[in-house]
Amino acid sequence: MKQMKKMSKTTKDNLITYGVVALAYVVVEILLKGGMISSLLQGLLVPLCVYVVLAISLNLVVGISGELSLGHAGFMCVGAFAGAFVSNYVKDMIPVGGIRLLLALLVGAAAAAIFGLLIGIPVLRLRGDYLAIVTLAFGEIIKNVVNVFYVGVDGNGIHVSVKDKLSLGLEADGLVIINGPQGITGTPKDASFTAGVLLIFLTLFIVLNLINSRDGRAIKSIRDNRIAAESVGINITKYKLMAFSVSASLAGAAGVLYAHNLASLQASKFNFNTSILVLVFVVLGGIGNIRGSIFAAVILTLLPELLRALNDYRMLIYAIVLIVMMLATSSPAGQAMRERIALKLFSGRKKETKEEQ
Amino acid sequence: MALLEVKNLGISFGGLRAVDDFNLEIEQGQLYGLIGPNGAGKTTIFNMLTGVYKPTNGKIFLDGEDITGKTNIEINKHGIARTFQNIRLFSGLTVLDNVKVGLHNQKEYIYSALTGILRLPRYRQAEKAMDARAMEILKVFDLDQESGYLASNLPYGKQRRLEIARALATNPKLLLLDEPAAGMNPNETQELMDMICFVRDEFKMTILLIEHDMKLVSGICEKLTVLNFGQVLACGETSEVLKNPEVITAYLGE
Ligand SMILES: Nc1ncnc2c1ncn2[C@@H]1O[C@H](COP(=O)(O)OP(=O)(O)OP(=O)(O)O)[C@@H](O)[C@H]1O
Numbered sequence: 334m335k336q337m338k339k340m341s342k343t344t345k346d347n348l349i350t351y352g353v354v355a356l357a358y359v360v361v362e363i364l365l366k367g368g369m370i371s372s373l374l375q376g377l378l379v380p381l382c383v384y385v386v387l388a389i390s391l392n393l394v395v396g397i398s399g400e401l402s403l404g405h406a407g408f409m410c411v412g413a414f415a416g417a418f419v420s421n422y423v424k425d426m427i428p429v430g431g432i433r434l435l436l437a438l439l440v441g442a443a444a445a446a447i448f449g450l451l452i453g454i455p456v457l458r459l460r461g462d463y464l465a466i467v468t469l470a471f472g473e474i475i476k477n478v479v480n481v482f483y484v485g486v487d488g489n490g491i492h493v494s495v496k497d498k499l500s501l502g503l504e505a506d507g508l509v510i511i512n513g514p515q516g517i518t519g520t521p522k523d524a525s526f527t528a529g530v531l532l533i534f535l536t537l538f539i540v541l542n543l544i545n546s547r548d549g550r551a552i553k554s555i556r557d558n559r560i561a562a563e564s565v566g567i568n569i570t571k572y573k574l575m576a577f578s579v580s581a582s583l584a585g586a587a588g589v590l591y592a593h594n595l596a597s598l599q600a601s602k603f604n605f606n607t608s609i610l611v612l613v614f615v616v617l618g619g620i621g622n623i624r625g626s627i628f629a630a631v632i633l634t635l636l637p638e639l640l641r642a643l644n645d646y647r648m649l650i651y652a653i654v655l656i657v658m659m660l661a662t663s664s665p666a667g668q669a670m671r672e673r674i675a676l677k678l679f680s681g682r683k684k685e686t687k688e689e690q
Numbered sequence: 691m692a693l694l695e696v697k698n699l700g701i702s703f704g705g706l707r708a709v710d711d712f713n714l715e716i717e718q719g720q721l722y723g724l725i726g727p728n729g730a731g732k733t734t735i736f737n738m739l740t741g742v743y744k745p746t747n748g749k750i751f752l753d754g755e756d757i758t759g760k761t762n763i764e765i766n767k768h769g770i771a772r773t774f775q776n777i778r779l780f781s782g783l784t785v786l787d788n789v790k791v792g793l794h795n796q797k798e799y800i801y802s803a804l805t806g807i808l809r810l811p812r813y814r815q816a817e818k819a820m821d822a823r824a825m826e827i828l829k830v831f832d833l834d835q836e837s838g839y840l841a842s843n844l845p846y847g848k849q850r851r852l853e854i855a856r857a858l859a860t861n862p863k864l865l866l867l868d869e870p871a872a873g874m875n876p877n878e879t880q881e882l883m884d885m886i887c888f889v890r891d892e893f894k895m896t897i898l899l900i901e902h903d904m905k906l907v908s909g910i911c912e913k914l915t916v917l918n919f920g921q922v923l924a925c926g927e928t929s930e931v932l933k934n935p936e937v938i939t940a941y942l943g944e
């Protein structure tokens with residue numbers, strides 16, 4: 334009986350999360366159709382989706398797997414460049430934006446997953462602060478390495494150099510796609526709000542289903558007690574790596590979306606500040622709370638823009654909102670309040686059954 | 691042949707010889723007690739048996755197979771499961787999920803991550819079977835009513851029982867219990883004794899337990915080994931050992 338209740342509670346919880354995203358999408362679409370959204374806000378819609386996907390994916394590492402990673406922007410960078418490269422490469426061959434974006438997403442996510450694996454294997458031996466520092470370093474390394482790459486194509490195929498444009502030795506008809514620190518320009522603007530929301534749904538689907546499966550349980554068991562997990566035969570390395578690389582690949586997908594929303598893309602954008610910003614979303618939304626990550630990413634991305642009119646008071650209000658969110662999601666009183674609200678919403682009788690015991 | 695055979699096991703931490711020349715034989719189906727004063731090295735022996743510590747010397751055989759020096763994950767797969775002196779539950783998981791983590795490596799419940807993400811039929815079938823099996827185990831420990839609770843919300847005595855349930859879920863040949871009755875009142879201890887005996891009889895389990903509660907030890911253990919300063923002081927039938935004058939002075943005191 335109880336167990337049935339619990340099962341349906343998780344499912345209900347997930348459905349609410351999907352529902353919130355769907356509702357938000359419909360509302361925004363209606364407002365868009367009615368011309369009620371300023372062009373400034375319209376420009377924010379795709380980045381909003383990007384940040385939501387980033388926050389959900391980082392929560393898989395920080396909240397579910399229990400490891401502090403500060404290099405999320407690095408995986409986003411890998412995805413963005415791999416995806417944008419593919420789109421530029423096939424720009425003339427595939428005229429349909431949607432298909433091009435899908436292909437770019439696949440390549441970007443795969444590239445980021447490979448980086449996640451390669452970095453995860455040595456790095457996940459570390460714990461706590463050490464892991465945080467090393468992931469931070471890797472994030473910066475990725476950014477700086479991508480920054481010096483020159484990649485071009487001509488009739489002979491793909492040319493790569495880390496020196497300069499000329500050393501690519503392209504033929505006359507050749508085209509430089511990745512131009513060192515100047516990055517990639519001319520990526521087709523295939524990203525759209527609809528594509529972004531679809532990516533959010535896909536991310537939610539992968540993350541929520543993973544969390545509530547055999548492997549997700551193993552990941553959480555390691556977070557809760559590593560020694561006990563080993564004692565029941567859980568392969569620590571395998572599951573940490575699984576969470577880390579799934580998270581990396583989703584960050585890569587977010588990067589692809591990001592790249593297809595900009596006319597020009599530079600590696601320097603994927604710096605430490607971006608990683609920290611995403612971590613702030615995760616922490617303020619509640620560590621391990623996927624729906625919280627979505628809300629935090631949306632509110633904290635929109636807020637600075639909405640408060641623009643207030644000029645001097647903008648950062649003050651931003652700070653107050655941060656504190657309020659932190660109290661609401663992390664303090665015991667805030668959690669108790671959330672639980673009470675949840676109880677009211679989900680099942681009025683649940684509380685009584687608990688008191689009987 | 692004994693199910694567990696330990697020969698000349700020893701470990702040093704720097705200069706400290708925590709366990710020395712430890713020998714043990716446990717037959718299939720036996721309920722065996724390991725007792726001794728605080729700091730005698732009992733938990734250290736459990737840690738060597740389960741691969742948490744690598745012994746400095748000696749051999750461990752389970753069912754005739756040499757398992758010395760294997761990792762704790764491998765040893766669990768070979769068939770040794772344990773509980774911890776200071777409880778180690780998956781506190782953020784439900785009671786049911788704690789047991790399901792114990793079922794993780796059982797062949798009949800395995801499915802791939804992709805199957806889980808795509809919610810293929812195998813996922814539902816395996817999860818359902820796992821739920822049923824986990825509930826069965828929880829029932830033995832009278833925890834089925836609390837299956838949906840967070841493990842950390844259980845009262846202390848039930849947390850200890852949940853740890854045994856989780857260990858049992860890995861389907862071990864040998865179950866190691868480190869002070870299972872610690873912190874329990876006499877009523878809870880009596881219940882626990884019944885449960886341990888039930889597990890032994892019903893699951894045909896071999897059990898080695900560390901315990902300070904003499905009522906529990908004399909009540910359910912068939913054989914005993916007494917440890918003092920890392921060395922075996924006495925071993926044999928429980929009633930004999932407890933009469934041994936050396937044991938009385940070293941451990942029981944007075
Ligand atoms: N990892 C370690 N490093 C150093 N010394 C250790 C380590 N583990 C155990 N010891 C030492 O080994 C000795 C035996 O400890 P152990 O925990 O096995 O005792 P115990 O018999 O379980 O005692 P208790 O009844 O209090 O649980 C102690 O002196 C302890 O300090």
Ligand SMILES: [Mg+2]
Nearest residue numbers: 732733734775
């Ligand atoms: Mg001990």
